[in-house]
Amino acid sequence: MKSESNLEKVIASGNPAVTAELGPPMSANGHEVREKAKLLKGFCDAANITDCQTAVVRISSIAAAYMALQEGVEPVMQMTCRDRNRIAMQADLLGAAALGLKNCLCLAGDHQNFSAAGRLKGHPGAKNVYDVDTCQLVGILKKMRDEGLQEGGDKLEEAPKFFIGASWTPMGDPIDFRPVNLMKKVNSGADFIQTQGIYDIEGFRAQMEKARNLGLHERTAILGGIIVPRSGMMLKYMDSSVAGVSVPKALIDRMMKAKEAAGDDKKKAKALQEAEGIKITIELIHQVLETPGVKGVHIQAIEWESAIEGIVKEAGLYPRPSV
């Protein structure tokens, strides 16, 4: 075992792994983190704690991850390359390990001008860092863990034992380079991979075949990303505006049909779409897990953590293995 994290153990046990996501609030009060953690407890093997997602200031990933841990949910702390140089990154990694965190997902991070896709003011005038990129951050974590060395070469008294993750956008542009992108993250030391949300299952399977041909599925644990759709509009938006996500028309049509079935009743329209969204999610989970080389699913119910329990149970992934 590299990290002794629950996520690592579940993957090693051969069971399909389930990770979820917990977005910290824009607040100095950690109550919401604890409440969200309670909703996820027992229904995932680990939960990603986002790191100022969409380039908006929130409770830091490490602090929120520690709160989740106290609530009995194993966290996957996320770390973007946007906000820290290698000195701050390694200091935070040592601190996180000292607090008992065992999983870390390395990300480039949304550019600082993203500002929640323009819905919030954000900090578009911030200076970005990008001292290192994702592959390099993965390499730094591996060097710290396996060699007990900082990036600069100084020795660590005690090495942080992280289970190292990275993301993959299998359907992103330029699509034929994406398997190479994955390979570079694996070569750098990524133990697990969480993918961008998958709706186009055929497209995903074609990319997975390429990843398998490179032998990557045996060197890293690929968890397919599932973003729980909540409305037809959300699916349309993701299809048109979210990089690396394409949504088949049939899925959008299903959601729009659910909406229309409610007529003018907005409350009902919401309920029918959410129910259809969960149905679609269960189907996607099965399709992703049936794809050769996939070791689990990463289910993101964005600002809808209460949906996870039902989804995991209905998908036949409950109870989570205790390893």
Place this chain on the structure above:
Amino acid sequence: MIVGSQKPIDEIWDMVKEFKRVIVFGCNTCVAICHAGGSKEAETIASMLKMRSSNEGVDMDVSSTSVMRHCEPEYFDEVIDELRSYDLVLSTACGVGVNFLSERIGNIPVYPGINTSFFGAVPEAGVFEELCAGCGDCILHMTGGICPVARCSKTLMNGPCGGTNEGKCEIGKDVDCAWYLIVQRMKDLGTIEKLSEVIPPRSWSTSRDGGPRRVSVEHIREYEESAEQKTEAGGSK
């Protein structure tokens, strides 16, 4: 070339309005090409300041002049005495010129008339594009001649992030994704396999992060010094 753009006239006016004698000092190399700070633009700014001062009832003497370059002393030697007769020099050179002149002019302030933006090229008339960040450790041979330091919004060294959308960067639909271009270019060159190699964390000490930079070309310095000594020796005869 160095690309800049003129500061808004209101900002310039706020900078200069307390001064009685102002000279707008243009530079006729890079910033003239990008229509920001050549002799023409210096004259225009001077005219605008004259109008503004008369409109605001401020007594101000404004004129303009320009030289070929602000970044080598011999180019402004011929006008330095004239410049010294003013209260303020509003330089429309790049920031290099403003710094360089500030260090040499004596106790007269030199203010910037333009915002210096980047090193760039002119793909078409009136368009200027950033292509190099001057990071001090060139890797263009590894990236098909397309610089990820200057042209990737996240300075990524190992390939595109997840934000590439139809060849465009996540920061805006009018910004090309540098990595999309790099992958395409290296495919065309038949060198795409080079991109499989992981580039380790680089040292930014050659970049601005290492502190102010200086290049000293020793053989030129030695040559200049020996030429000076010869002249001195010749003169003492």
